[in-house]
Amino acid sequence: MSRDKTLAEARRVLGICNACGYCNGFCDLFEAAKHRPRLADADLAHLANLCHACRNCLYACQYAPPHPFGVNVPRGLARMRQQSYVDGAWPRPLAALLEHSLLAALLVGLGAVGLLVGLVLMSVPAEVLFARQTGAGAFYRILPWSGMLAIGVVPLAWSGLAIGIGLRRAWRATRTAAAPVTLRALGMAVRDVLLLRNLSGGGPGCNDLDERLSHKRRWLHQTMVLGLLSSFAATVVATYYDHILGWEAPYPLLSVPVVLGTLGGLGMSLGIAGLLWLKWRGDRDPTAPEARHADYALLVLLLSVALTGLALLAWRDTAAMGLLLTVHLGGVLAFFLLLPYSKLVHAGYRFIALLIEAMERNERRDG
């Protein structure tokens, strides 16, 4: 769908919502739209990122297909959201990765794994790579610490820069009212993120799968996020052990990095498996193919990182460790590289939307 058509459809649909307003108990979107009645391009980007794609408003809509108005807010805003990620991509040509998310995940994933496996095969003698390695420094006999650091830091720095530029653009474009950033607004936005308040349908839950309401997606998403954060924390602690305390990996099963990493891997796997199941089984009417593909791409990439991490833990004392470590780190590398060009950017865009909403709400209340 062309950019113009995507914007026009989002504008048309939200224009009808602004004249109706029946759904304003589900989430913040509908009141927010009412306060931006012009529905300019920046308004649409803001509103699309405020939408958590919960689907309730489609099931509740008196104008949903087969009504001739054909109102489908979740789908229109999913497209609009995807468009806003593309618009914010830096550098511009890499926006193609967002537009072809499944292919991008496949190519970058295989490429990164292939690259690392190739490098390891070339640089590590087979009798080391395919032998059982145990004890302090076992991992570094496969990949030196400097190599691991490079896999982490270089792509992360690049991705941080690219995401930062995109978010800065979004912040400048969508912060249209004069409301100030306050600690209170930040607190409200953080709370909205932690509780996924806009994914609770005003209390009873959302149409995750079909007409029935549930809180499944909310719980699964947060389980996955906790898993991801826990895994990241494991890496940070391990780096601290290794670099500051001089304790070389691998660490014992009951050490902080291994416990955090295991819980993280399990949380991610569980959350992602559930989210994939919802996506697979759920009604597709409220979604758009491009958004669905982006979801699948990120979920599958993350799941493969989590599963290879768990496999590495399970078989680290065997001869398979060398290749498992390489494949796992290849997945991590692909994930880091794709950060700015994947669905993961939604975290930043949504936080900005929630923060702006909190700022404007406070301003209206106080001002």
Place this chain on the structure above:
Amino acid sequence: MNHAPHRLSPPNPSATEPEVLVIGGGTAALCAAISARRAGASVCLLEQAPKGLRGGNTRHSRNLRFMHPGTTPLASGPYPVAEFRADLDRATGGTMDSTLTPLLIQHSADVPDWLEDAGVRFQPTASGVLPASRKTAFLLGGGKSMLNALYATAEGIGVEIQYAAEVRDLMIREGRLEQVLVAQGEQVRAWRPRAAIACCGGAQANRDWLRAQWGEAAAGFINRGTPFAEGQVLGSMLRQGAQPVGDPHSAYLVAVDARSPADDGGIVTRVRCMPAGIVVDRNGRRSHDEGGDTASTRYAVWGQRLAGYPGQIGYLILDARGMREAPPSLYPPISADGITTLAAALAIDPVALRTTIARYNAAVRPADQADDPAGWHTLGLDPPKSRQALPLTEPPFAAYPMRPGITFTYHGVRVDAQTRVRLGDGLAVENLFAAGMIMAPNIIGRGYVSGLAMTIGIVFGRLAGEEAARRVQG
């Protein structure tokens, strides 16, 4: 809609027939089906619409009126019996049925609890984003969310639901409903339920019926609600001697955008900002005080007025200042840089429109307090604009074309205290019940108060379901 016995297939073996047949798929039908099923009867519900458009005009509704002597999270203050009664008295001119009205008011009190028990969710006033309402409770997500919950509940307890099932005719003999003629696709067959509950509303979507009541003017009406309210069942009952109630020549009309679809435009087609401008007919002339009604009742006042306009069309004329005040609308107004070009776009005589606006502007007098737009008024203009009469001088100019939008009709069947359909001789059909808009004129034969149709559907739907179940089991 004629009797045509030769077209009937033989009645089905009674094994597949439900004890209670519910005709319709909106609020009243669902409440009737659920309560009859809960009382132990086997129940089948026939909805004329396909699944995607199920639910009659409940799909377009949002709130319901309920009596509550104390405070509740669902409304901004108490609404005692006497006040409910007084509101109905005022709206209907005291024409309400003296048996059914107390039932309605009493039973309205536990409507929210009953619905919540059936899976329906309300939006509390604490959400902070609702229109202020002391007398009505708002459904979270509106009427369609309620329908989804009630359909799920009905199916869960074993009510059989059939979509695209159109009841064409009933056969009533000697005070008993004998059979019901049902069309499903190509197939037409006679059902012989032990009891039936008619919950299928009025005839406002039926153009022939509208023409019969309103003559040529009917062509200028827009039906705001479901296209399935064609009145077959209402017509069938009346032809067979059911006692009519209400007035077939009147309807609840609301001013809607003339560009709206012929059916089903719902809430978003309303035109709301008459006090911000002036209203002219197709000849460019004013005929009513646009500042006279500023409460929400103005929608219906203008609907009635438009029905009397030539061609059933009127134009709300605004200038740039008025447009800034206008709430969001389904269609953008027709706008132009000047009055002459606007008149051309509306096919109104430009001289007439210019003259009307010039006279109006010349008659405008400021408010006593300069910062009070409501105090602006006209002097020496007939008809006057008594409030908010700001001059129309700031280009660009804009117009909303408007037509009467029919919401429901005031024509139904009389029912007794058990919701049984009454015949002309005063007796009731022993196994035919009615609930919802098809019998609402027993209570509301004219006028309206918001959220009442839903309450009538729920209260009398429940009652009819219980009575029908009692009947088939007794």
